[in-house]
Amino acid sequence: xxxxxxxxMIRMAGVDKFFGPLHVLKDVQLEVPKGQVVVVLGPSGSxxxxxxxxxxxxxxxxxxxxxxxxxxxPAEGKELAQLRADVGMVFQxxxxxxxxxxxxxxxLAPVKVRKTPAAEARKSAMALLERVGIANQADKFPAQLxxxxxxxxxxxxxxxxxxxxxxxxxxxxxxxxxxxxxxxxVMTTLAKxxxxxxxxxxxxxxxxxxxxxxxxMSDGEIVEDSTPEEFxxxxxxxxxxDFLGKILTH
Amino acid sequence: MGVLTNNLTLFRDGFATTLQLFLYSAVLSLLLxxxxxxxxxxxxxxxxxxxxxxxxxxxxxxxxxxxxxFVFAYPYLEIIKxxxxxxxxxxxxxxxxxxxxxxxxxxINTVPVGQAEAxxxxxxxxxxxxxxxxxxxxxxxxxxxxxxxxxALLKNTTIAAGFSVSEAxxxxxxxxxxxxxxxxxxxxxxxxxVVLVIPLTLLQRVLEKRWSVAR
Numbered sequence: 286x287x288x289x290x291x292x293x294m295i296r297m298a299g300v301d302k303f304f305g306p307l308h309v310l311k312d313v314q315l316e317v318p319k320g321q322v323v324v325v326l327g328p329s330g331s332x333x334x335x336x337x338x339x340x341x342x343x344x345x346x347x348x349x350x351x352x353x354x355x356x357x358x359p360a361e362g363k364e365l366a367q368l369r370a371d372v373g374m375v376f377q378x379x380x381x382x383x384x385x386x387x388x389x390x391x392x393l394a395p396v397k398v399r400k401t402p403a404a405e406a407r408k409s410a411m412a413l414l415e416r417v418g419i420a421n422q423a424d425k426f427p428a429q430l431x432x433x434x435x436x437x438x439x440x441x442x443x444x445x446x447x448x449x450x451x452x453x454x455x456x457x458x459x460x461x462x463x464x465x466x467x468x469x470x471v472m473t474t475l476a477k478x479x480x481x482x483x484x485x486x487x488x489x490x491x492x493x494x495x496x497x498x499x500x501x502m503s504d505g506e507i508v509e510d511s512t513p514e515e516f517x518x519x520x521x522x523x524x525x526x527d528f529l530g531k532i533l534t535h
Numbered sequence: 536m537g538v539l540t541n542n543l544t545l546f547r548d549g550f551a552t553t554l555q556l557f558l559y560s561a562v563l564s565l566l567l568x569x570x571x572x573x574x575x576x577x578x579x580x581x582x583x584x585x586x587x588x589x590x591x592x593x594x595x596x597x598x599x600x601x602x603x604x605f606v607f608a609y610p611y612l613e614i615i616k617x618x619x620x621x622x623x624x625x626x627x628x629x630x631x632x633x634x635x636x637x638x639x640x641x642x643i644n645t646v647p648v649g650q651a652e653a654x655x656x657x658x659x660x661x662x663x664x665x666x667x668x669x670x671x672x673x674x675x676x677x678x679x680x681x682x683x684x685x686x687a688l689l690k691n692t693t694i695a696a697g698f699s700v701s702e703a704x705x706x707x708x709x710x711x712x713x714x715x716x717x718x719x720x721x722x723x724x725x726x727x728x729v730v731l732v733i734p735l736t737l738l739q740r741v742l743e744k745r746w747s748v749a750r
Contacts, residue, residue: 370658380653
């Protein structure tokens with residue numbers, strides 16, 4: 286497999302991003318090949334959410350290049366919308382459309398963006414809801430569902446676009462503890478099926494179990510880039526050791 | 536009662552014209568107002584500037600002045616000739632849209648930013664995001680002020696009487712020519728407006744119930 290014939294699914298090169306005087310992404314270099322599951326760890330404020338959101342340009346960057354499947358991110362507009370359609374995103378706060386039923390949430394983008402006929406879109410939406418285990422909630426509104434169910438619906442909504450890659454921005458951080466597992470189960474299945482995934486999370490269990498690769502960020506920099514086994518058993522940097530010490534002791 | 540029964544046609548025609556003025560202007564200002572609100576939240580600076588300028592100029596002008604402009608000044612431009620009725624609709628629409636725009640915009644501001652982010656992440660374009668996600672939620676949250684603006688519009692139609700449109704506001708002139716009892720006459724006109732406003736209030740209640748968005 287040469288780099289020229291198959292470009293990486295995500296490529297970030299020399300990416301810098303500032304929030305005012307704050308340097309939140311510092312010369313980030315990252316390549317994620319197809320099918321890889323990358324977990325991004327790091328203390329809060331380390332830039333990991335910004336990294337995730339920069340990949341589909343929800344956060345514009347100040348310098349550097351980002352490519353999805355070999356295609357550089359265009360400026361805001363139709364082309365960017367097309368590219369985003371191929372990049373699934375799951376948010377910490379679910380962001381389901383509050384005025385639409387669950388099945389309508391899942392159907393909306395396929396109908397509007399892909400121009401899929403409504404009947405067909407509904408059928409695949411129901412199949413996806415079945416897959417994430419909430420087909421019986423299809424006609425309810427988001428506010429009527431538990432957090433875990435809402436997040437699974439949000440994953441189904443992203444999958445409905447048949448994305449090439451899925452971005453997860455702290456998908457379980459807003460959930461009650463007993464609902465975390467049901468969401469992680471869906472994500473683990475997705476990882477096993479070969480989806481390219483970049484997951485910002487604090488779930489070490491998921492990182493160990495489902496990730497091929499762990500990236501540790503601190504102060505806007507990628508400090509470590511290794512396998513889960515290596516990272517958890519023998520972190521190289523002091524910052525990673527310090528971080529693991531804090532989260533693994535309780 | 537005599538004032539009303541002796542002038543039934545006068546009252547009927549007057550309020551029929553009022554209702555027509557209202558319905559045309561209401562639909563048109565809802566459309567134009569929503570469009571202006573879209574301009575005001577657009578990512579394109581020029582569009583935002585157009586929306587802001589419109590609202591600043593029109594919202595700060597007295598309605599009589601807007602009417603005066605359309606009835607007396609606009610004809611000098613010799614573009615399209617409007618009759619008095621159409622001029623009244625144009626004036627009411629231009630004026631009311633500025634208010635509708637601000638109501639809709641405040642509704643847009645109540646929609647959490649995550650809704651727009653989720654739409655963008657799914658590949659919806661800006662117009663698709665507004666049309667399918669943001670505006671439906673925005674309109675649902677501003678039903679009461681929207682209906683208030685429409686009620687104000689209904690009552691503002693009486694200005695048209697001063698510009699040669701025989702709507703309900705003009706009934707008074709005819710009554711006073713007849714030497715009819717003005718106390719009774721004006722009371723009946725007021726009653727007519729109350730009757731017209733009640734359906735709007737009911738509509739508000741129904742919409743609020745049906746559209747209550749749980750978050």
